[in-house]
Amino acid sequence: MEYRVAATVEEALALLGGRDGSRPVAGGTDLAVVLADGLAAPPLLVDVAGIPALRGVRRTADGIAIGPATTIAEIAARPDLPACLCQGARAIGSPQIRNLATVGGNVCNASPCGDTLSPLVALDAAFVLASRSGTRTVPAEQFFVGPKKTVLRPGELLVEIRIAPARLAGRSAFRMIGKRNGQVISQVNAAVWLALEGGVIREARVAVGSVAPVPLRLKAAEALLAGRSARGLDVEPVLARADAEIAPISDVRASLEYRRLVTGSLLRDALLEAAGI
Numbered sequence: 001m002e003y004r005v006a007a008t009v010e011e012a013l014a015l016l017g018g019r020d021g022s023r024p025v026a027g028g029t030d031l032a033v034v035l036a037d038g039l040a041a042p043p044l045l046v047d048v049a050g051i052p053a054l055r056g057v058r059r060t061a062d063g064i065a066i067g068p069a070t071t072i073a074e075i076a077a078r079p080d081l082p083a084c085l086c087q088g089a090r091a092i093g094s095p096q097i098r099n100l101a102t103v104g105g106n107v108c109n110a111s112p113c114g115d116t117l118s119p120l121v122a123l124d125a126a127f128v129l130a131s132r133s134g135t136r137t138v139p140a141e142q143f144f145v146g147p148k149k150t151v152l153r154p155g156e157l158l159v160e161i162r163i164a165p166a167r168l169a170g171r172s173a174f175r176m177i178g179k180r181n182g183q184v185i186s187q188v189n190a191a192v193w194l195a196l197e198g199g200v201i202r203e204a205r206v207a208v209g210s211v212a213p214v215p216l217r218l219k220a221a222e223a224l225l226a227g228r229s230a231r232g233l234d235v236e237p238v239l240a241r242a243d244a245e246i247a248p249i250s251d252v253r254a255s256l257e258y259r260r261l262v263t264g265s266l267l268r269d270a271l272l273e274a275a276g277i
């Protein structure tokens with residue numbers, strides 16, 4: 001296997017598009033495990049972690065642009081990013097993992113339990129994908145198509161994650177549960193984003209992870225939240241709607257019954273925090 005370090009996006013795209021089966025690598029915290037287990041054998045790995053254009057968080061006229069090679073540790077520490085995304089980043093692994101792992105790697109790995117996925121879906125983030133033949137923008141909600149499956153085409157690179165100003169103006173919160181507090185993959189996670197106006201929820205976006213093949217938006221629960229007063233919010237009917245929308249399975253991390261039970265608790269906590277209660 002050949003390993004090339006790209007200095008620019010153009011160089012990375014030329015390398016990725018030049019040989020079938022080539023894969024980008026950023027922090028390598030997911031890919032190294034896949035390679036060590038013999039589950040993939042790409043002929044070429046293109047290291048994109050050091051490309052300046054893919055790193056950091058910038059304010060733009062369209063809100064905030066996050067470079068996919070920004071580390072999870074950096075995302076966790078940014079006061080200008082929505083709370084649910086920072087909280088999701090803080091929930092990932094250990095300090096060592098967070099210093100290497102990137103937000104783009106978390107997104108493109110597309111594990112249903114990835115801790116930045118439900119926040120990015122709740123925030124209605126847009127992913128800019130580039131290849132040698134041009135760029136396209138895909139809403140986070142349409143990017144994930146199955147466990148570890150995305151709409152990324154061969155030779156395509158995630159080059160930017162965008163969050164619109166309206167979403168930055170809302171309030172949000174994230175919760176996860178795992179078998180212990182640190183270095184653990186979520187059994188369930190939940191992100192809530194609310195737009196509040198005079199104490200009334202004008203719009204709500206709710207997404208949960210690890211209870212369906214992809215991070216799942218709970219549209220029926222959202223509909224019940226819209227127009228409600230945040231003060232004294234009765235969350236029980238919302239949780240009942242959420243329960244009807246999820247489709248958890250049992251696996252090595254948790255049973256489906258447990259996942260159902262804790263989804264309600266996580267959503268309740270995230271909702272109350274986002275509503276400022």
Ligand SMILES: Cc1cc2nc3c(=O)[nH]c(=O)nc-3n(C[C@H](O)[C@H](O)[C@H](O)COP(=O)(O)OP(=O)(O)OC[C@H]3O[C@@H](n4cnc5c(N)ncnc54)[C@H](O)[C@@H]3O)c2cc1C
Nearest residue numbers: 026027028029030031092093101102105106108114115158
């Ligand atoms: C011990 C341990 C604990 C962990 N704990 C958690 C946890 O609590 N929560 C959690 O969500 N995850 C966890 N992870 C998984 C992993 O750390 C994260 O998913 C991380 O964000 C992956 O980022 P990376 O840069 O290391 O990705 P990489 O391993 O470099 O890449 C992952 C995938 O994304 C692709 N990719 C990377 N960048 C791009 C790009 N710009 N464009 C297109 N494709 C790209 C790669 O080809 C690969 O398929 C853990 C991993 C380990 C080893």
